[in-house]
Amino acid sequence: MNSDRLTAAYLIETPFAPEKIAEIMAGEQSCGTFTRVAGETDDLRMRARARVESITERPAVDAPSLPNAYLQARKIAGPWRRARVELSFPVANIGINLPTLAATVAGNLYDLGEVTGMRLESLSMPSAYRMKYDLPSLGIEGTRAKTGVHGTSLIGTIIKPNVGMSANETAQLVKVLCEAGVDFIKDDEVCANPAHAPLADRVPAVMSVIRAHAQRTGKHVMMAFNITDETDAMRRHADLVEKEGGSCVMVSLNYCGFSAAQTLRRSTGLALHGHRNGFGALSRHPLLGMSFQPYQALWRLAGVDHMHVHGLQGKFSQTDEEVVHAARDCYASMSDEVDDRVLPVFSSGQWAGTVPATWSAIKSDDLLFMSGGGILAHPHGPAAGVASLRQAWEAQRGGVTLEEYSRHHPELAAALAFFGQPR
Template sequence: MSDRIHASYLIETPLEPAAVAEVMAGEQSCGTFKRVEGETDALRARARATVERIDELESADAPSLPNALLERQRTLGPWRRARVHLSFPVANIGANLPTLAATVAGNLYDLGESTGMRLDTMSVPLAYRRRFELPRVGIAGTRVSTGVAHGALVGTIIKPNVGFSAAQTAELVARLCAASVDFIKDDEVCANPDHAPLAARVPAVMAVVRDHQQRTGKLVMVAFNITDEVDAMRRHADLVQREGGSCVMASLNWCGFSAIQALRRHTPLALHGHRNGFGALSRHPLLGISYQAYQVMWRLAGVDHMHVHGLAGKFAQADAEVISSAHDCYAPLAEGLDDAVMPAFSSGQWAGTVAPTWAAVGRDDLLFMSGGGILAHPGGAAAGVASIRQAWAAARDGVPVHEAARQAPELAQALAFFGTT
């Protein structure tokens, strides 16, 4: 149905899953724990969420999460697990992203009937998608801005994460520009610190970026971390734009939907969405939200880039999750619409993780961001960038990385220094 939002959930409960599904549908639309005056059959037909399907899964011997209500009632297992498919009337929500989130998630996590609740998938109809922001820059615009028509965009992160002055940051950016990176971003913990406020850091950094552009014709995209309250983010974005910048970054989870929407509507710059904190929402398999559903809502807010972590990286996510997250970023949110965002691979990435990334994704419309893999390369930053580009060329041509390294000294150094794959 074109006027409904669909969501699926993984639930765990000692009760009948069908009964719990009906509670979920009622709580997140027009009902409560008892039918009330005014909740007529006609109103329910118009406004109630619908249970579309229930797929029961294998049960568990113990609950995944504590539940004081069930404990008080001395409810025993088995703890039945199921995938519940619900749909919600668009008319209940309107073009209101915070309310959409409250509807598909919200109090579901607190239901007394469950010992596990995870929003797993989410889809919206085309007409509803069109009521929200599209990417202003997206994949194609990022390529145009950086002048990289083909191949992955090789990027890096300012390291040390925090502590440099504005002048020191600019000096590092100048060296990274000279090393031929395409993209540089701030770390999520460095936004507007006292020792390098954006008012000083943005002009200092953009001066060296413009100088590099004048000498080489190459505009390096710098994602300045402008995470802050809404008015401050607008001011910071204006400063970046005045200085000739092309991208700003925000910590999505801590700014919130409304702030990111306000920023998107205010600036034409590329909006780099950093997902730090997502692990708190996702790491337990029966709690929180999957990346597929997560990225749907942030794409409705209008971001251009989304972090997915990296293969064989330093974080807890399995490679399969990283791969599926990247494909989620490429998939249209509604049929007939080209609204893909560019996935940003990061966390422990270096030349040795290029081949598995190419094999898994099968395309190079991505930001391949390497901090230590570039800045810690024994031959220096330029050699680090070269090693990654050499690894990408080999992967695209189907050449094993060790074979390619025989003719690529920077790649050979990287394999020897960082470890083999």
């Protein structure tokens, strides 16, 4: 890769020649506009203009994917040509500026009048440029070290009910979950600093339970407190978590923004659990927004430690293939100098029965397997729910089917009987 340029690939749809649109994209997102202007010298363009690296045309379609008033007003019709366009941008245009990097590769391109589809598919950058941004504090190995979990996947759960419980009620549930044997607990994304359980009360109450459990058993359960808020408030919340002996905080990435996440990263050594809620608005349409690879690449530059990827055979709209690719993106190093991989977090409708698909696709224990109902709704209680998950992972590592393994493991057998039926 060129050491002074970063590369972004797009899927576009347009009634015009893709070559024309690629040049418009390159100009719009660097030194140009719709027409050449005074000051835009050949020398400046040579230094600062984005460059079209490749164009690969795809089959055309008969109808546009998105409405477009610009084309309608000009009575421009199809066929609607599709192409993969790869552009490179001088890093000197951007500097070390994450919001501007995002605006460069995923900004006004979405509004171009000449296109009826625009999706950022991939983003890559020189290792040296990546190293100028924030790194994860713990990442995969640090999270393992903090929780003491080695040689197996981490098992986690989510506080349920999502909202409504007081600080003391939440602490009592955390006590139950710690005793059940989980490695990780997190708040739900809709529970941050509610009136009925403010963080000022909830953090000390919950951490008192976690500290007592650690003193009794030697095991530190990692709790991701949802501190999503405005920037200064998040820093105060993180300070409180750290003061109480916590190791992790959770942030709703899309609604806090890059700058807030960077500020938080630089003010705390706690693990940043990156929750992607709202990502569907950016990704569900195949000709709009962005794929997970560039999304996670941008957030990794903000220094997150964990990234949600959803779950296989889960309750959300993503295909299993998309979930698998997302996990592999988290495993892909962005640096030649350090291990900057982040821990993929599998969640959404996960239980013992979804473990085989996960193991078959990922073939790695470097993941956090989050199960809410699969633990808390197990017919024999949360401890049996955790046991059923561990048994499912043991079966997969041993090459044994869940049904066979369950013959000698009642917790797994109960999970298969209960969750395996239509609910």
